[in-house]
Amino acid sequence: MEFFEVVNRRRSVRRFKRVKIPEDDVKKIMEAGRLAPTDATLHLWSAVWIRDDVKKSEIAKLIGQPHVEEGSDFFIFLADLYRLRELLKYRGREIVANKLALFVFAAVDAALAAENMALAATALGYGSCFIGAVQNAVYDLVSLLKLPDLTYPLFGLVIGVPDEDPPRRPRLPADMLFHREEYRAYREDELKAAYEIMGRVTRSGDWLRILERYAARDGYFDKRSDLMISVMKRLGFM
Numbered sequence: 001m002e003f004f005e006v007v008n009r010r011r012s013v014r015r016f017k018r019v020k021i022p023e024d025d026v027k028k029i030m031e032a033g034r035l036a037p038t039d040a041t042l043h044l045w046s047a048v049w050i051r052d053d054v055k056k057s058e059i060a061k062l063i064g065q066p067h068v069e070e071g072s073d074f075f076i077f078l079a080d081l082y083r084l085r086e087l088l089k090y091r092g093r094e095i096v097a098n099k100l101a102l103f104v105f106a107a108v109d110a111a112l113a114a115e116n117m118a119l120a121a122t123a124l125g126y127g128s129c130f131i132g133a134v135q136n137a138v139y140d141l142v143s144l145l146k147l148p149d150l151t152y153p154l155f156g157l158v159i160g161v162p163d164e165d166p167p168r169r170p171r172l173p174a175d176m177l178f179h180r181e182e183y184r185a186y187r188e189d190e191l192k193a194a195y196e197i198m199g200r201v202t203r204s205g206d207w208l209r210i211l212e213r214y215a216a217r218d219g220y221f222d223k224r225s226d227l228m229i230s231v232m233k234r235l236g237f238m
Ligand SMILES: Cc1cc2nc3c(=O)[nH]c(=O)nc-3n(C[C@H](O)[C@H](O)[C@H](O)COP(=O)(O)O)c2cc1C
Pocket: 010, 011, 012, 013, 014, 065, 129, 130, 131, 132, 133, 134, 155, 168, 169
């Protein structure tokens, strides 16, 4: 597929045929992830590849995402400072930089690798879906995947043979996302238009419901933040 066709065709797939992707294709997808850019060559990410259906099903139940069970392969992307520490230790050095700041760079590295993989999967005719819901069961994942300290499960990516062809989901207009030469504040008519455009992704027609569900007090992200911080402390990031 031509590059822009791949970008246009990718969308989150949440229904998969229960068949396995040939392992050679999964390796090609992983190679696309390996070749992604990485800040300062540090490679502050890694991913746990879950192909075993029993384990995948257990994780799907833990995080409440049935499409993870249906998909062929599931990758859990980690912020990974553990490998950096091992590399430095091997040469008699240690991490002295602020680990919380490194966590941000790690999340960027991981996202770049994962998006390369999502696009590679699309180019090969497969479907994929990012899974932030791994945050619903971080402690369980840490023990199930035997994650060492200085690693943190950021998000997942499920890949499989699609059993649906979802419509393209709307996005904000380009001039709300890209600021030319300098940042500019949003006009009221743009904010109104944003709700109209994005309302199409929601059942109620009102995007505010989604924004609130995630970002409000006691919303999903608010509830997750205490857990995230406690896990990050336990794993040595803070
Ligand atoms: C970091 C991240 C986390 C996400 N987490 C989930 C998730 O847990 N479950 C899910 O079904 N979709 C998840 N999504 C998919 C988004 O809902 C989806 O990308 C968005 O609605 C736009 O739809 P599209 O990808 O089809 O264009 C996630 C996407 C991203 C980038």
